[in-house]
Amino acid sequence: MADPLLEVDDLAVEYLTGNANVRAVNGVSFTVGPGEFLGIVGESGCGKSTLLFAVAQLLSPPGEVVGGKVMFHGRNMVRLSRGELQSMRWRDYSIVMQSAMNALNPMKSIGAQFKDTLQAHGATSNDDVRQRSTEVMNLVGIDPAHLHSYPHQLSGGMRQRAMIAMALLFTPQLVIMDEPTSALDVVAQQSLMTKIKDLQRSLGFAVIFVTHDMSVVSRYSDRVLVMYAGEIAEAARTAEVFERPLHPYTRGLMNAFPSVRGPRRDLVGIPGSPPDLARPPSGCRFHPRCPDVMPACLSNEPDLYRVGDTDVRCLLYAEQAKEAV
Amino acid sequence: MAQPRDSPDSTASSAEPLLRAVDLTRHFRLGGLFSKHSLHAVDDLNLNIREREIVALVGESGSGKSTVARLLARIYKPTRGEIYYRGRSLRSLRSRKDQLWYRGEVALVLQDPFSSLHPVFHVSHGVTRNLALHRAELKRNERRREAERVCETVGLSPKMLSRFPYEMSGGERQRIGFAQALAVAPKLILADEPVSMLDVSIRIGILNMMAGLRDREGVSLLYITHDLASARYVADRVVVMYAGHLVEEGPTETVLSSPKHPYTQLLLSAVAEPSEKDAEIAADSGEPPRVIDPTEGCRFRWRCPHAIEKCAQVTPRPTPIGEAQVACHVAVAEAQRASNPASIS
Numbered sequence: 001m002a003d004p005l006l007e008v009d010d011l012a013v014e015y016l017t018g019n020a021n022v023r024a025v026n027g028v029s030f031t032v033g034p035g036e037f038l039g040i041v042g043e044s045g046c047g048k049s050t051l052l053f054a055v056a057q058l059l060s061p062p063g064e065v066v067g068g069k070v071m072f073h074g075r076n077m078v079r080l081s082r083g084e085l086q087s088m089r090w091r092d093y094s095i096v097m098q099s100a101m102n103a104l105n106p107m108k109s110i111g112a113q114f115k116d117t118l119q120a121h122g123a124t125s126n127d128d129v130r131q132r133s134t135e136v137m138n139l140v141g142i143d144p145a146h147l148h149s150y151p152h153q154l155s156g157g158m159r160q161r162a163m164i165a166m167a168l169l170f171t172p173q174l175v176i177m178d179e180p181t182s183a184l185d186v187v188a189q190q191s192l193m194t195k196i197k198d199l200q201r202s203l204g205f206a207v208i209f210v211t212h213d214m215s216v217v218s219r220y221s222d223r224v225l226v227m228y229a230g231e232i233a234e235a236a237r238t239a240e241v242f243e244r245p246l247h248p249y250t251r252g253l254m255n256a257f258p259s260v261r262g263p264r265r266d267l268v269g270i271p272g273s274p275p276d277l278a279r280p281p282s283g284c285r286f287h288p289r290c291p292d293v294m295p296a297c298l299s300n301e302p303d304l305y306r307v308g309d310t311d312v313r314c315l316l317y318a319e320q321a322k323e324a325v
Numbered sequence: 326m327a328q329p330r331d332s333p334d335s336t337a338s339s340a341e342p343l344l345r346a347v348d349l350t351r352h353f354r355l356g357g358l359f360s361k362h363s364l365h366a367v368d369d370l371n372l373n374i375r376e377r378e379i380v381a382l383v384g385e386s387g388s389g390k391s392t393v394a395r396l397l398a399r400i401y402k403p404t405r406g407e408i409y410y411r412g413r414s415l416r417s418l419r420s421r422k423d424q425l426w427y428r429g430e431v432a433l434v435l436q437d438p439f440s441s442l443h444p445v446f447h448v449s450h451g452v453t454r455n456l457a458l459h460r461a462e463l464k465r466n467e468r469r470r471e472a473e474r475v476c477e478t479v480g481l482s483p484k485m486l487s488r489f490p491y492e493m494s495g496g497e498r499q500r501i502g503f504a505q506a507l508a509v510a511p512k513l514i515l516a517d518e519p520v521s522m523l524d525v526s527i528r529i530g531i532l533n534m535m536a537g538l539r540d541r542e543g544v545s546l547l548y549i550t551h552d553l554a555s556a557r558y559v560a561d562r563v564v565v566m567y568a569g570h571l572v573e574e575g576p577t578e579t580v581l582s583s584p585k586h587p588y589t590q591l592l593l594s595a596v597a598e599p600s601e602k603d604a605e606i607a608a609d610s611g612e613p614p615r616v617i618d619p620t621e622g623c624r625f626r627w628r629c630p631h632a633i634e635k636c637a638q639v640t641p642r643p644t645p646i647g648e649a650q651v652a653c654h655v656a657v658a659e660a661q662r663a664s665n666p667a668s669i670s
Contacts, residue, residue: 043524044495156386185385185551190595212525215596256525258532258558260581260596267558269529273494 004031005173005206006055011068013047013054016061022278024050024063026230032206034173037197039221039238040210041253045274047230048210049098052178055208056095057085072174091121093174094167096160099183103163104151110162111147117169136165140195157188164196168203175200176208181216193220214253218242226250229275229285236310246312248292284315292316341412342373343513343545344397344431348406351392355617365616366392368569369406371643374513379539379546381560381577383553383592389569390549394517397547398433399424410513429459432506436518438498442490448501449486452476455508475507478542480534496527503534513545514538520555532559553596557581565589568616568624570640575649585646585656587629623654631655 013025024047070077097103134144181189234247252270272289287297305321349370352363435441473483479500520528573586626632643650646660
């Protein structure tokens, strides 16, 4: 593979709370190649949004990166100053937030918000601003007339599209998306995803896409990271994960989705609930909910083992990985 | 399923469903006191819920499905139409005794378990309050025991009753929501998107619990959702709504394996399956219209690939096709042609 666009190495994020520090992201490493579509899946509270915020350097106290590197364009983003980051935001990378209703400024028209962004990065004449705004609105399939609309005048799907248009103003190389479709209805969700994928193919930017919905990831991403309790549980190419899920948690997630086609069968989901990160379980963090738990899981923390092309954090594969080496 | 034949005044019989809504309609006035505009949230909906049955009410946001739940829970009054519960019209329930009776028979579970529990009370508060209100015959210690029993029914340990909502996870809170509903020993639970706020790994547990309530406690459920896959997983029958109208209704497998209405087909095609790659994707990006002062005609016609002239002139009414009811001119005409090829003129 060519040089990665983004390289996250052993990243750790803590929330500094009164009595104990909560480690929301623990030793996460991954890379994103140019033009790659990476899906990050996990339940709420697994640290996936925190991870994105850390990558984009948007964490605010009490959240703090306590270890690791985020290399982007050959620079460690963790070390950059506010000013240096500001010049990169929107231009080199951009973020699409989960709820466009809250992410867009309700007091300004869509066009005015585009103008702000463009001018912050040195765009100049009103003509340029108007031209580029019109272009990106056409890209995402909204009538440019809506540049004069305020966010409340748009439907949920259109607002989310407007957010994506804004993220593409400078055609950055990396677009980070935090559950952009989860507030939308199925039909709108589907059409938005198709749009994102089309744009990604034609403009060639890389996407980090966070979601809790395995089905969205299955259809659109090249690679998948499954996160559990702040750690990577499994990382592999999408097809690999769906054909041969290795981690019991991944298998549980796949088993938690009823299907609309095929035979009806009973599903079990995953009993229990995600752990409190202030007091993570000993050993493997998944062991209290794991159907394949072994005595060793209670005390030994599993590493990320390599099985074939998949990285998996589960003691079931410790032997297998050793033999392969 | 046949349309209800008996007149509204008939008494409860074995053929009478548990709950029957006839031409249920709810409009909301928009704007000021003298505004003439109204939003048609639900129009002429006929809905039956039988005993021991889970009916899924499916639709996008804005399709009027939550309004239906609120109408059935008597939070809203219908603009027009009637709701019969065990053959009694809800309009006839006036006295406090009657109202308590109805609320003891039909319970509501809300979407958001994070805001629907009282934050300053133990979660036992809601459960025991329902017991005291609706089952006055129970003594204090019996109430406690009954509270523990419903808690176990929904899969929680009785110890949970002395917790505060903030000490519980979303899935646990939603189970408390169901426990509160069950405390009144209802025959029907109206569940308004009970799993949409929960994590995927927990959703299945709640759905399995709903199926268990039907099978073991004999409770009927109206399961409101926008997720066709989960509707298929638990429901016996599916009702699909679009912009306040019922567009298709029938046994779950019939509707989902051979959807007749173009909207149901669109919904189905939009469901991504983990197992399939690059399936055919509908190019549709629309969302349900806000139905303000609508005129006659099918409300789906602007998004419909098969729309014909008639669709803009006549509102299609639900018409039986096989076991299902479909409100679509094109699908009904097609079905008639298929069943009776000789009659083409």
